[in-house]
Amino acid sequence: xxxxxxxxxxxxxxxxxxxxxxxxxxxxxxxxxxxxxxxxxxxxxxxxxxxxxxxxxxxxxxxxxxxxxxxxxxxxxxxxxxxxxxxxxxxxxxxxxxxxxxxxxxxxxxxxxxxxxxxxxxxxxxxxxxxxxxxxxxxxxxxxxxxxxxxxxxxxxxxxxxxxxxxxxxxxxxxxxxxxxxxxxxxxxxxxxxxxxxxxxxxxxxxxxxxxxxxxxxxxxxxxxxxxxxxxxxxxxxxxxxxxxxxxxxxxxxxxxxxxxxxxxxxxxxxxxxxxxxxxxxxxxxxxxxxxxxxxxxxxxxxxxxxxxxxxxxxxxxxxxxxxxxxxxxxxxxxxxxxxxxxxxxxxxxxxxxxxxxxxxxxxxxxxxxxxxxxxxxxxxxxxxxxxxxxxxxxxxxxxxxxxxxxxxxxxxxxxxxxxxxxxxxxxxxxxxxxxxxxxxxxxxxxxxxxxxxxxxxxxxxxxxxxxxxxxxxxxxx
Amino acid sequence: xxxxxxxxxxxxxxxxxxxxxxxxxxxxxxxxxxxxxxxxxxxxxxxxxxxxxxxxxxxxxxxxxxxxxxxxxxxxxxxxxxxxxxxxxxxxxxxxxxxxxxxxxxxxxxxxxxxxxxxxxxxxxxxxxxxxxxxxxxxxxxxxxxxxxxxxxxxxxxxxxxxxxxxxxxxxxxxxxxxxxxxxxxxxxxxxxxxxxxxxxxxxxxxxxxxxxxxxxxxxxxxxxxxxxxxxxxxxxxxxxxxxxxxxxxxxxxxxxxxxxxxxxxxxxxxxxxxxxxxxxxxxxxxxxxxxxxxxxxxxxxxx
Numbered sequence: 001x002x003x004x005x006x007x008x009x010x011x012x013x014x015x016x017x018x019x020x021x022x023x024x025x026x027x028x029x030x031x032x033x034x035x036x037x038x039x040x041x042x043x044x045x046x047x048x049x050x051x052x053x054x055x056x057x058x059x060x061x062x063x064x065x066x067x068x069x070x071x072x073x074x075x076x077x078x079x080x081x082x083x084x085x086x087x088x089x090x091x092x093x094x095x096x097x098x099x100x101x102x103x104x105x106x107x108x109x110x111x112x113x114x115x116x117x118x119x120x121x122x123x124x125x126x127x128x129x130x131x132x133x134x135x136x137x138x139x140x141x142x143x144x145x146x147x148x149x150x151x152x153x154x155x156x157x158x159x160x161x162x163x164x165x166x167x168x169x170x171x172x173x174x175x176x177x178x179x180x181x182x183x184x185x186x187x188x189x190x191x192x193x194x195x196x197x198x199x200x201x202x203x204x205x206x207x208x209x210x211x212x213x214x215x216x217x218x219x220x221x222x223x224x225x226x227x228x229x230x231x232x233x234x235x236x237x238x239x240x241x242x243x244x245x246x247x248x249x250x251x252x253x254x255x256x257x258x259x260x261x262x263x264x265x266x267x268x269x270x271x272x273x274x275x276x277x278x279x280x281x282x283x284x285x286x287x288x289x290x291x292x293x294x295x296x297x298x299x300x301x302x303x304x305x306x307x308x309x310x311x312x313x314x315x316x317x318x319x320x321x322x323x324x325x326x327x328x329x330x331x332x333x334x335x336x337x338x339x340x341x342x343x344x345x346x347x348x349x350x351x352x353x354x355x356x357x358x359x360x361x362x363x364x365x366x367x368x369x370x371x372x373x374x375x376x377x378x379x380x381x382x383x384x385x386x387x388x389x390x391x392x393x394x395x396x397x398x399x400x401x402x403x404x405x406x407x408x409x410x411x412x413x414x415x416x417x418x419x420x421x422x423x424x425x426x427x428x429x430x431x432x433x434x435x436x437x438x439x440x441x442x443x444x445x446x447x448x449x450x451x452x453x454x455x456x457x458x459x460x461x462x463x464x465x466x467x468x469x470x471x472x473x474x475x476x477x478x
Numbered sequence: 479x480x481x482x483x484x485x486x487x488x489x490x491x492x493x494x495x496x497x498x499x500x501x502x503x504x505x506x507x508x509x510x511x512x513x514x515x516x517x518x519x520x521x522x523x524x525x526x527x528x529x530x531x532x533x534x535x536x537x538x539x540x541x542x543x544x545x546x547x548x549x550x551x552x553x554x555x556x557x558x559x560x561x562x563x564x565x566x567x568x569x570x571x572x573x574x575x576x577x578x579x580x581x582x583x584x585x586x587x588x589x590x591x592x593x594x595x596x597x598x599x600x601x602x603x604x605x606x607x608x609x610x611x612x613x614x615x616x617x618x619x620x621x622x623x624x625x626x627x628x629x630x631x632x633x634x635x636x637x638x639x640x641x642x643x644x645x646x647x648x649x650x651x652x653x654x655x656x657x658x659x660x661x662x663x664x665x666x667x668x669x670x671x672x673x674x675x676x677x678x679x680x681x682x683x684x685x686x687x688x689x690x691x692x693x694x695x696x697x698x699x700x701x702x703x704x705x706x707x708x709x710x711x712x713x714x715x716x717x718x719x720x721x722x723x724x725x726x727x728x729x730x731x732x733x734x735x736x737x738x739x740x741x742x743x744x745x746x747x748x749x750x751x752x753x754x755x756x757x758x759x760x761x762x763x764x765x766x767x768x769x770x771x772x773x774x775x776x777x778x779x780x781x782x
Contacts, residue, residue: 006620020479187479196486418635453489460493461500465631467624 001044003253004207011041016260020187031158031181034261038163042126045167049125052090057153057160059086060135064142064149064156076143083139087132094124099328127167129325133292135160138174140296147175155181164257168250170268170288173295177265185262194441195259200456201440202252203463209426210245211468212419213238220414221389224399231412232403239389240382241423244273246474247286252438271434273381274359276373278342279352281381289325293318308348315347316340326388331396335387342380358435422466501626504633509604511642514565516543522767523562525555525688526575527588529704531652532750533735534573538760540767546575547649551588552684553613554598557605558648559688563695571772572692574685576701576727577736578712578719579749585678590618595625601647603629613680653753654746658707677714677722689730700731700772705738705759710748731777733766735759738781 001008015037023029043050063083067076108115138159141147150156159178165171220227220235227235251268258265268288275281282290294303298318304311316337323336346352359374360366366374383400390396433439440459445451521541524534528548536544545562559572579585588594595614599606603625614622636642692699701723706712712719723732744755751759762781766772771779 006623187482189479189482192482193485453492456489457493457496460489461497464497464627465634467627 001041003250003257004203007044011037012257012260019261024187027182027184028152028154030185031152031155034163034181035154035158035161038158038161038166041163042161042166045126046123049128052125052128053131053161054157056087056090056132056135057157059083060139060160061150061153061156063139065151067139067142068149080139080143084136087136091128091132094122094128096328097122130169130171131160131166133171133289134174134177137171137292137296138178141174147178150178150182152182162258162263164254164261164263165265168247168254169286170251170254170266171292172265172288173292177263180263187262191259191262195256197440197456198252198256198259198438200256200459200463201438202249202254202256204459205245205249205252205426207249207463207468208245208422208466210242210249210474212416212422212466213242213245213468215468216414216416216419217242217389221395221399224395224402227402227413228410229403229405230410231414232399234412234414236382236386236389236403238419240273240378240385241426243385243388243474244269245426255438267437271359271430271439273378274374274431274434275377276355276359276370277346277351277377278339278380279346280355281377282339282343283356289322293322297321304347311347312344315344319343330393331387331390334393334396335384338384338387342384360434418466497630501630501633504630504637505604508633508636508642512561512604512644513642514561514644514648516562516566516645518543519567521570522573523559523569523571524573524575524702525559526550526573526577526702526704527580528652529577529706529749530573530575530702531649532654532746532752533704533756533759534763535651535653535753535756535760537651538757539764542763542767544651545648548652549588549594550598550649551585551594552580552681552688553589554594554602556684556688556691557602557610560691561605561644562648563691563697568695569697571698571700571731572688573700573702573733574688575704576685576723576732577703577706578714578716580681580685581677581719581722582714583676583678585681586617589678589680590614590621592618592621592624595621596628599625600628600632604633651756653756654750655753656746657743657752658745658747677718682722682726686726689727698731698772700733700777701727702732703734703736705735705740705745705751705755707742707745707748708737729776731772731775732779733763733777734780735762738762 001011015033018033019030023033039050039053042053060083063079066079070076070079105115138147138156142149156178159172159174159181162172162177217235217238220231220238224232224235248269255265255268266288268286270284270287272281272284275284298314301314301317302310303314306314319336319340320333321336323332323334323339326332326335343352346354355373360370386399387393387396390399430439433441433443436442443455445455519541520543522539522543524530524536524542524544524546526546527550528546530544531546531548534542534544534546536542545558550558555574563569590613595618599611599614599622611622614625689699738759740751740755740758744751744758746752746755766779771777
């Protein structure tokens with residue numbers, strides 16, 4: 001079920017009413033409702049893969065229970081490995097099987113050995129990378145004794161399958177989300193209003209910004225050979241805004257919907273395109289994944305408290321794995337590698353945490369230095385997105401090659417004025433609201449009822465009028 | 479909780495009302511400002527889907543305007559024709575394409591599937607009363623809502639640009655340059671084959687409406703069947719086609735070019751003429767006009 005669908009517009013109020021009006025005082029009933037409605041939400045795509053979520057939930061639930069019963073370190077390690085192997089096994093099979101088979105065969109054929117291989121027609125279950133990481137975080141935290149294992153399977157199932165963030169995150173930590181399923185939830189008017197506001201802004205980002213950019217980005221990336229250099233640059237820019245609108249829009253809707261049910265999910269985006277260096281970009285982009293890798297991969301590898309050689313290794317590992325997490329394609333690995341190359345100089349010169357505060361903190365406009373940093377970071381990011389968007393490596397290289405071989409200063413052959421205006425307005429609103437959780441969280445106009453409600457209505461009208469052709473959320477494929 | 483729900487409902491309701499008002503106002507504005515006037519006076523109009531669109535080069539046919547458009551069901555043709563007749567001098571006759579595939583149930587899809595709503599409805603929405611959109615709403619609610627949004631956007635853009643010239647998007651002769659290949663004969667693609675044998679009630683209803691619209695203004699209606707390749711397999715059989723014509727339209731003038739002797743190289747595909755074929759058929763139609771053959775009552779011409 002897509003957030004921007006009529007199905008969801010019917011599904012959400014039904015679950016909301018049952019949750020608060022019928023089961024308002026029964027926390028177990030609420031959890032059961034959330035688990036069941038999450039399964040319905042997921043089954044809307046493909047009910048067959050529900051068994052995967054259920055199996056993962058069962059394995060991690062029982063591993064958690066067994067971990068609490070033993071102090072034997074070997075046994076504990078074995079239990080942890082069972083969970084890791086089951087979860088990553090599913091992920092590996094559904095997501096990476098064909099990739100490894102094809103590359104294995106390709107590597108041997110380069111050496112002159114032809115190995116007969118069969119690639120399988122495997123459908124990737126929606127959201128598998130997200131819920132796998134979420135449920136893994138539970139087992140690892142229980143193993144590390146950071147978290148006490150739950151004895152309530154229904155609450156645990158609701159945690160693993162919680163529908164707002166099931167298929168595209170934010171990837172929640174068990175330490176943050178799981179306890180919320182065991183605390184009594186009380187409806188909070190202000191919190192719910194904030195949730196609705198965030199949903200509205202998320203829908204705007206997805207339907208207006210991302211879907212409209214997608215139309216041109218798809219056209220330009222698909223038929224890149226027919227376009228001149230400036231149009232290709234524009235195509236990369238459109239994709240840059242598409243992926244931001246799409247993914248951060250999804251996260252906003254997910255967080256907003258969770259608020260309606262009394263849950264607080266972690267922030268996933270913090271205006272990443274205003275970042276002043278790549279280090280800051282990665283603290284602002286897909287925060288739930290970056291911090292997941294930081295906590296469960298980078299720090300166990302030694303993080304930055306190791307020799308320079310190991311630091312470099314760790315940086316490359318984390319970025320390459322992050323790239324590979326996105327998909328079984330060399331383009332994602334190159335994208336990860338490129339970001340590692342961007343990040344490394346900052347890391348080695350201890351400048352990766354130069355910018356940790358707000359952008360233009362006490363001013364309405366950035367300083368020249370900040371502006372320069374923002375511009376350079378943005379350009380580097382746009383360049384990396386070309387690999388992310390391309391179908392394969394040769395597509396990416398040809399696309400980039402054509403940018404530099406054709407006349408750069410020619411006029412783009414695609415110039416959607418209406419989209420430029422929308423992007424400009426969007427950019428302005430995001431800039432004005434950059435110190436908030438999301439752009440329209442707190443605006444001066446909310447102090448005046450006669451401005452507040454028309455503002456909501458105008459956004460609604462914009463969503464209705466300027467909706468682009470409906471596209472699936474990009475991150476569903478991951 | 480009650481306060482939240484009440485406010486939410488109020489905002490949702492206000493938003494829907496605002497969209498509806500904006501849509502109505504913009505639609506009304508475009509409807510009033512729109513200009514369907516042709517620069518010349520025409521005695522004949524040709525309307526229908528892609529078969530006539532590609533078959534009649536109106537530059538070769540005297541005092542004739544081809545306003546056929548591919549993928550157009552009679553539902554949309556009716557509202558288009560209505561506006562054209564209102565805005566221009568009364569023509570002598572209207573040729574309405576009447577061929578096998580226009581009878582089939584597949585025309586329902588041409589009326590209300592996502593693709594056709596987003597193209598045809600969006601183009602003609604200011605001229606289609608809300609009451610007439612019920613079949614679209616009933617049969618494809620999501621598609622219609624999407625089309626409604628697109629139509630609103632299109633109307634706002636027209637107002638913003640001050641572009642009300644509707645004649646540019648009515649349709650017209652389309653020249654096809656490709657030739658029917660051997661592959662096209664073996665694997666027919668692009669021909670308007672339907673996969674069912676049921677009749678489309680809505681298409682026939684709007685054909686009736688078009689006929690009545692013309693007859694009320696004392697404009698002659700001539701049903702016309704454009705040439706089709708002999709290998710085109712119509713799932714609405716000739717028997718059903720003739721039966722429908724005899725039962726419902728026998729009193730109308732009729733010209734049948736279906737079996738007009740044309741070569742493969744005069745077809746673009748099994749259902750459409752290319753530029754060469756169109757040249758031949760357009761000249762035949764022109765000669766029918768010039769000789770006054772079309773003035774006869776209950777004209778029935780079948781070319782073999």
